[in-house]
Amino acid sequence: MFSKACEYAIRATLHIAAHASIENKISIKEIASAIDSPVAFTAKILQQLVKNNIVESTKGPSGGFFVLEETIHKTHLGDIVEAIDGDAIFRGCGLGLASCDATCPCPVHNQFLTIRNDLSTMLQGTTLADLMDGLHKGETFLKRVS
Amino acid sequence: MFSKACEYAIRATLHIAAHASIENKISIKEIASAIDSPVAFTAKILQQLVKNNIVESTKGPSGGFFVLEETIHKTHLGDIVEAIDGDAIFRGCGLGLASCDATCPCPVHNQFLTIRNDLSTMLQGTTLADLMDGLHKGETFLKRVS
DNA sequence: TTAATTTCGGACAAATTTGTCCTTTATTAT
């Protein structure tokens, strides 16, 4: 559904939002360890999230990553997906046709329209805050509990 | 959503089903031209579809590809997806976690369950016959009408 | 039987995605 990079991006953002703040930043190593992802690759992805103002970062000792309180409530799952994977999943044709729209639809156009609308609604209707709730309550996980 | 190979597979199968029969087979060149796909790559994909008994083929002059009448009514979109992309889209975790289920769900587990169920229902509820209908009526297309 | 045709199948190549390594830059504390 999403690229590996996008999966890491969502996992990383959620972990940072749930476990860091402006006065308690966390490092790339802690993040990668917490979400079970390759350190250097995750660093690259975080750079993109920082550029897209989804995650904040500061350099130097006591530096690290965090998510602004405001951002936690304003950022939706779809914002992360769009920042990393672009808008292909929101507007591309299910069969990969360059020009597929209502006037010249592919055979699965209407079927996919429904699914895509449901997906868009979900992605744009779910905030970081919504997802952090389950994490804080211990109802959801970013890693297997062993 | 699907791999490029899977997109070609669906487009190719639909074109063959709509334009060929056991007494009027079509060649790989005709298929690739009709669905605007790379010939050799499409040939590889068709081999897989033949092995999965979704498409039939015969060699030699007047040989080519076709879909059995029975198969047209029995084959669902999901069968093609599974033959080419495997079952990842049906069972994988939305965030790529190896172990994500009801007892240890990822933060988006429930949201994705809904989307995935809708997708599965659509893929397993849509036959080749259903999709050929729009093609024959000229309501849907596998290529832009220029 | 021979030549032509068409899929099959393996090896190879290009492009993209995923992932690593190392140097630079910024910041902090001593």
Add this chain to the structure above:
DNA sequence: ATAATAAAGGACAAATTTGTCCGAAATTAA
């Protein structure tokens, strides 16, 4: 100022997906 720390950024490497090429196998028609 200096040293230590942590992200930023660029170059490179591995893996996967996408795509090509060509000979082999099968079938048909002359």
